[in-house]
Amino acid sequence: MKPLLPSLALAFAMAATAPALAQQSGGTLNMVVQPEPPGLVVGIWQNAPTQMVAGDIFESLLRYDTDLQPMPSLAHDWSISEDGLTYTFHLHEGVKWHDGEDFTAHDVVYSVDVFLRETHPRLRASLVHVDSIEAPDDHTVVFTLNQPFGPFIGVFEVGTMPILPRHIYEGTDYANNPMNATPIGTGPFRFNAWRQGSYIHLVRNEDYYLEGRPFVDEVYYHVIPDAASRAVAFETGVVDVLPGGSVEYFDIERIMALPNTCITDAGWEYFGPLSWLWLNNHEGPMADVNARRAVMHALDREFMRDALWAGRGEVATSPLSSSTRFFDDDLPSIAYDPDLAREYLEASDYDGQTLNLLPLPYGETWQRAAEVTRQNLMDVGFNVNLVATDVAGWNQRVSDWDFDLAFTFLYQYGDPALGVARTYVESNIAQGSPWNNVAGYRNPELDAMWEASAVSPSDAERQEIYSELQRRLIEDVPNAWLHELGFPTIYRCNIHDLVTTGIGLNDGTRDAWIEQ
Amino acid sequence: MSRSPLALAWRRFAQNRGAVVGLAILLVVVLVAVLGPTLMPQSPWRMVGRPFLPPLTDAALPLGTDAVGRDVLTGLVHGARVSLLVGLVSTLVALLIGVPVGALAGYFGGWVDDALMRFTEFFQTIPSFALAIVLLAIFQPSLFWIILTIAIVSWPPVARLVRGEVLSLRTREYIEAAILSGQTSLQIIIRQVLPNALPPIIVLASLMVATAILLESSLSFLGLGDPNVMSWGYMIGAARTVLRTAWWLSFIPGIAILLTVLALNLIGEGLNDALNPRLQRREE
Numbered sequence: 001m002k003p004l005l006p007s008l009a010l011a012f013a014m015a016a017t018a019p020a021l022a023q024q025s026g027g028t029l030n031m032v033v034q035p036e037p038p039g040l041v042v043g044i045w046q047n048a049p050t051q052m053v054a055g056d057i058f059e060s061l062l063r064y065d066t067d068l069q070p071m072p073s074l075a076h077d078w079s080i081s082e083d084g085l086t087y088t089f090h091l092h093e094g095v096k097w098h099d100g101e102d103f104t105a106h107d108v109v110y111s112v113d114v115f116l117r118e119t120h121p122r123l124r125a126s127l128v129h130v131d132s133i134e135a136p137d138d139h140t141v142v143f144t145l146n147q148p149f150g151p152f153i154g155v156f157e158v159g160t161m162p163i164l165p166r167h168i169y170e171g172t173d174y175a176n177n178p179m180n181a182t183p184i185g186t187g188p189f190r191f192n193a194w195r196q197g198s199y200i201h202l203v204r205n206e207d208y209y210l211e212g213r214p215f216v217d218e219v220y221y222h223v224i225p226d227a228a229s230r231a232v233a234f235e236t237g238v239v240d241v242l243p244g245g246s247v248e249y250f251d252i253e254r255i256m257a258l259p260n261t262c263i264t265d266a267g268w269e270y271f272g273p274l275s276w277l278w279l280n281n282h283e284g285p286m287a288d289v290n291a292r293r294a295v296m297h298a299l300d301r302e303f304m305r306d307a308l309w310a311g312r313g314e315v316a317t318s319p320l321s322s323s324t325r326f327f328d329d330d331l332p333s334i335a336y337d338p339d340l341a342r343e344y345l346e347a348s349d350y351d352g353q354t355l356n357l358l359p360l361p362y363g364e365t366w367q368r369a370a371e372v373t374r375q376n377l378m379d380v381g382f383n384v385n386l387v388a389t390d391v392a393g394w395n396q397r398v399s400d401w402d403f404d405l406a407f408t409f410l411y412q413y414g415d416p417a418l419g420v421a422r423t424y425v426e427s428n429i430a431q432g433s434p435w436n437n438v439a440g441y442r443n444p445e446l447d448a449m450w451e452a453s454a455v456s457p458s459d460a461e462r463q464e465i466y467s468e469l470q471r472r473l474i475e476d477v478p479n480a481w482l483h484e485l486g487f488p489t490i491y492r493c494n495i496h497d498l499v500t501t502g503i504g505l506n507d508g509t510r511d512a513w514i515e516q
Numbered sequence: 517m518s519r520s521p522l523a524l525a526w527r528r529f530a531q532n533r534g535a536v537v538g539l540a541i542l543l544v545v546v547l548v549a550v551l552g553p554t555l556m557p558q559s560p561w562r563m564v565g566r567p568f569l570p571p572l573t574d575a576a577l578p579l580g581t582d583a584v585g586r587d588v589l590t591g592l593v594h595g596a597r598v599s600l601l602v603g604l605v606s607t608l609v610a611l612l613i614g615v616p617v618g619a620l621a622g623y624f625g626g627w628v629d630d631a632l633m634r635f636t637e638f639f640q641t642i643p644s645f646a647l648a649i650v651l652l653a654i655f656q657p658s659l660f661w662i663i664l665t666i667a668i669v670s671w672p673p674v675a676r677l678v679r680g681e682v683l684s685l686r687t688r689e690y691i692e693a694a695i696l697s698g699q700t701s702l703q704i705i706i707r708q709v710l711p712n713a714l715p716p717i718i719v720l721a722s723l724m725v726a727t728a729i730l731l732e733s734s735l736s737f738l739g740l741g742d743p744n745v746m747s748w749g750y751m752i753g754a755a756r757t758v759l760r761t762a763w764w765l766s767f768i769p770g771i772a773i774l775l776t777v778l779a780l781n782l783i784g785e786g787l788n789d790a791l792n793p794r795l796q797r798r799e800e
Binding site for chain 2: 228248250253254303307308359364367368370371372374375378379385386387388390
């Protein structure tokens, strides 16, 4: 028993001193990037792994905290006019590109108005509300909108609006610019080397405009193609950070048993990943609202969360993720209730047809989720056939509406007008893409509400409309909502301030420091 | 004392202790496959307990549960039927392709032989497992296509074996007598040649059943199985990712496959001893 006391005392002493620790400089951050990105210039590539590495090299005007409130980044100050039409940003002075050139407001205008307008479809959709983008001086940018567009304050994020160097890209063929291989940004880290199939190496930007930052000397993004190998890499100390999604959920418990290992679900609030089952509203048994309600209440989503997603994330209670703005927590229940499901099924036209269920081909966890879903549905009286498919097959079947139920998950980008409306409005029904209103839900009344809510000038008005929209959608169950997915970041506990924003690791490791 | 050839063969088979053990194991597996689903009518996909229950901890779930709480014993019992079905049917289909091809090639010789054997070699040059993966990527991985795929990749050895047998039988005097008596080629092949080529085919077929079960398991392991059918290969495939935390989920169906395949091999060897005409002569 003797050794226990000193170690306890030590633990208390450490706990007491922990908050007082000052940020320490130095050290190397070893992270995992999965899969290997096709390129690092975010804006040309929008893939998730590109966004993660690029967050260290590039910046946008703002960052967002975990409540999605804007914070300074390249802009230290900003204001929105009373009528909601003019957004003015004041930029940091003395900011330099990694090649030594001065960063100015003209880079911002060029990036948004010329470069991203051409390369970035998601930002382009928001830019239709913008009349003009101007730089009255070198350190001020003014966006003028043609009508109020509430979600606009949410687009100044590095994956959505990265600021790129005009002196390198102006007048060139962006995709084939040789400088894409050695990206130049304003961020806290400079690109150093990329060994294909092995690692991407970034080094500290000595001229960074925030005094003392970044704290670590270099960052390695290791490319390790297999989930089990990534878990082993963490166990053996090759990497110290496993970003969300890099290991399988069933490995989390084992990894968390290692000493000095911490985990956080934070850093995904901006994306608000929500999973659901597309229900084919076009035709077949799922065109019947009562059959859809039966599906919704047949699913034991709590069990799936606990058994398959290692208890991470939340069971969805709304078409909106709870981290998305205007989420309403006072909605009719869509909880697991097999008896209610049977009642709805009884009231529906369903008479034993076999439903084709399309799993998401993203690994074992999703396959098990499909198996549990099939069993849940069969328990209340549906006949379900699990369709075996790969990524290409999933894309094609979903794009062609060739399913009765299909798994998917999508990001919500903080605002329902940016990431939710697209799933439910009739104007977004078009065969050929797996990302639009694939279910084919049509409701002109709700379409008008989506439109009105996006351009309402006040947040109070928007909240009112979105609350009503959430209630109406739950009544119609166009899709069966599953989970607010948790993509936990696993890291060594002596790495501090790794995830500080609602964008998480995609915002770069500017603030991270390693306790020696 | 004179005995029928069948009784003689059985006596020689029974003398091979390994073959008898194999037969006993196979009988148990067949019994489980036939009666099991009636005794355990519960769907093997139903979640019945807490996930990752180790074996021998709950009397109601003696072999424990898998990653989502499904009963391993129920899965094993239902999987037996699928594995045997795939093994038997795909072997039967492979025989239906391979025997005629080999018989025609061997009997007629000449350009027929050349054409059929080049066609057979075309299949033989591609590694059978790789070909099976490609075929299943093209077809839907449903039980029907899996059986057909396994048949397609396993018939060439049958064709070659039958051709060889027929080639040697073809020059026998009783065949020439049959030709002279005016029988058609088809009649001769079916009535005279094939019955005499049967013993090695039976031996090969018993081994092919074992190979087919292994092939189905390997395909399911890779996720190319029928997702609506519980098979032993599926159970191992689903368990391999949790091998470090729940080894028994791979181990138990693995043992089932091992025993079944071993039994079939032992039987094949016993049949070889029993039916081999040369051994027969040596004894008499």
